[in-house]
Amino acid sequence: MALLDRIDRKILAILQEDTTMPVAEIGKRVGLSTTPCWRRIQRLEEDGVIQKRVALLDPMRVKAGVTVFVAVRTSRHSEEWLARFAEAVSEFPEVVEFYRMSGEVDYLLRVVVPDIARYDQFYKRLISKIELADVSSSFAMEQIKFTTALPLDYAGEGG
Known part of the structure; x- marks a missing residue:
């Protein structure tokens, strides 16, 4: 390009x-x-x-105002398992971002739901679809910065 x-x-x-x-x-x-x-x-x-x-929609107005960051660890590291996990996650509209990570956490999901009870339902559906070694959920208390705009300063650089 x-x-x-x-x-x-x-x-x-x-x-x-x-x-x-x-x-x-x-x-x-x-x-x-x-x-x-x-x-x-x-x-x-x-x-x-x-x-x-x-x-871009207002999460509160569409009842998706609770953001949960879900850190997933697995003992399975095969391409087959990842394909099954990615397929399972793709079935959940609550998952708005999904990353394979380096470091101690294998995968990170950003999940949006109306409340904690709905997150619990999501969690139960997720673990019924695929085996996970460890799941840790962190609820965002306040959104301090949110943007979809990417920085463009780097786009003019060569190399």
């Missing part, structure tokens, strides 16, 4: 904040007319830099 120039990074910064902004307005803000701006956005989509455009 080619390096992103200054204008590409400006376009991406704008789209990360408001994907509904008209192309003409984006172009005006970055110093391009509508058509060249639209071509750049299309190229960024074709290159996979822009993966998709989504709406």
